[in-house]
Amino acid sequence: MATNVQHDISSGGVCYREAGESVEIVLIQTRPDRWQLPKGAIEEGETREQAARREVREETGIDGEILEHLETIEYWFTAGTRRQRRHKSVHLFLLRFLSGDTADHDDESMDAAWFPIDVGLKKLTFANERHALELARERIGSFRKASSP
Numbered sequence: 436m437a438t439n440v441q442h443d444i445s446s447g448g449v450c451y452r453e454a455g456e457s458v459e460i461v462l463i464q465t466r467p468d469r470w471q472l473p474k475g476a477i478e479e480g481e482t483r484e485q486a487a488r489r490e491v492r493e494e495t496g497i498d499g500e501i502l503e504h505l506e507t508i509e510y511w512f513t514a515g516t517r518r519q520r521r522h523k524s525v526h527l528f529l530l531r532f533l534s535g536d537t538a539d540h541d542d543e544s545m546d547a548a549w550f551p552i553d554v555g556l557k558k559l560t561f562a563n564e565r566h567a568l569e570l571a572r573e574r575i576g577s578f579r580k581a582s583s584p
Contacts, residue, residue: 446484449568
């Protein structure tokens with residue numbers, strides 16, 4: 436018997452802001468013991484970039500400007516009462532903070548908060564998201580150097 440596999444495509448990202456000499460990133464809490472990058476499904480008619488910006492805004496209360504694509508992570512899991520096998524691709528982008536307040540996050544997140552990058556790396560639950568944050572840290576460093584006098 437062939438197994439049906441559901442393919443899901445999402446977008447999200449690493450949104451950062453400068454805090455004096457350091458840089459902070461925003462994460463969402465989805466369970467008491469789980470901190471993640473904001474991400475979610477791409478809606479009909481949306482580009483990956485539009486979906487990433489919308490999902491970050493909805494889940495964190497923060498609006499950010501898309502700077503570039505960081506990477507696409509892929510993973511397998513099972514879900515639902517029938518334990519359907521699923522394959523998920525998540526397009527992650529680097530966003531620079533424009534406006535907003537983490538208190539304005541939606542109900543999909545228990546909490547949203549800013550963290551220094553090193554703290555965020557320790558808080559993130561999943562290794563593939565830690566890898567994306569490492570890439571983001573490198574790229575943020577390049578953007579900061581380019582904008583320095």
